[in-house]
Amino acid sequence: MRRHEAVKAITDCFKEAYIIGCNGLIGRELYSVEDSPRNFYVLGSMGLPTAIGLGLALAKPDRKIVVITGDGNQLMSLGALTTVGRTSPKNFIEIILDNECYETTGGQETSSPTAKFHKLAKNSGFRHAMYVHSLDRLAIVLHRSVKAEGPILIHAKIEKGEPNPPRAQIDPYKMRNVFMKALGTR
């Protein structure tokens, strides 16, 4: 499964959700697949997408919040998974796209080949946590996740070494205002 396919499967499935995209190639992929007022791009702050999604999910329990992050990004903030488990928002879904490397910075290896994110999430209090390594399986678990109660974590293995989407010109302040208007909080 390619990064582009995985991100498209997520946006196709969660039409009404609010999506937090992590820094680096995954956020750029999200932008290139579908730039929506319901997308929030974390331009820096590696390791924080889980926390941002959690705060939003707790503050807006009536909206579905989807976090898309990478293996290197999540490895920076494994503790945040325990905070999600502890607070247990039903509207929180996170998908880790795991290519076993820091692809944005040139493909240096991460520790993810031996890291079972889905088990960590399950053992930290997530309601559901799944591991998938094909696009078909990802599409199935995503569709189940639309109606299921969270918190949900999907650990998805993806391929590395693809053409990289271009870096988007995003004004952070304007973008967050557009996002908040879509949420109805500004």
Place this chain on the structure above:
Amino acid sequence: MNSREFCLLLKDSGFDFFSGVPCSLLGSIIQHLTYDKNFQYVPATREDEALGIAVGAYMGGKKPVVLMQNSGLGNSIDALTSLVLLYRFPVLLIISWRGFEENDFIEHSLMGKYMQAFLNTMKIPTIIISPSDLPKQIAEADQVMRKSETSVALVLRKGVVE
């Protein structure tokens, strides 16, 4: 001033979402936020995580506060520069001042000395809490946050809130 009075002053100014990592100087405040059902407090595993949670809560319509020891400011520099300040999220920071006047454990001595310089360098308005002026200080912080959409730090020294 006791922690209940302190928390009520924040609540009266509309602050309605709290996250952070404890310090012994913040202990009674965090206890109060945790056990008084009128408050929502999310214990974070790191100070930058608390800032991320606060930013999410702000976008969801809350008025967030992050509590941390000044050692946690070190953990928070990237979250502050590449998220909170860059996107102009008004988050109220309550930072305990360990190592104040070098009257503390050795591990707090350098951050105790450098904390204000770090905050000044990041252009985060900083107010040293004085209990008698606290209502005015919170109102001032609130006004700056609303007007400039920036974060403000309230710095808490030992013995100010019991």
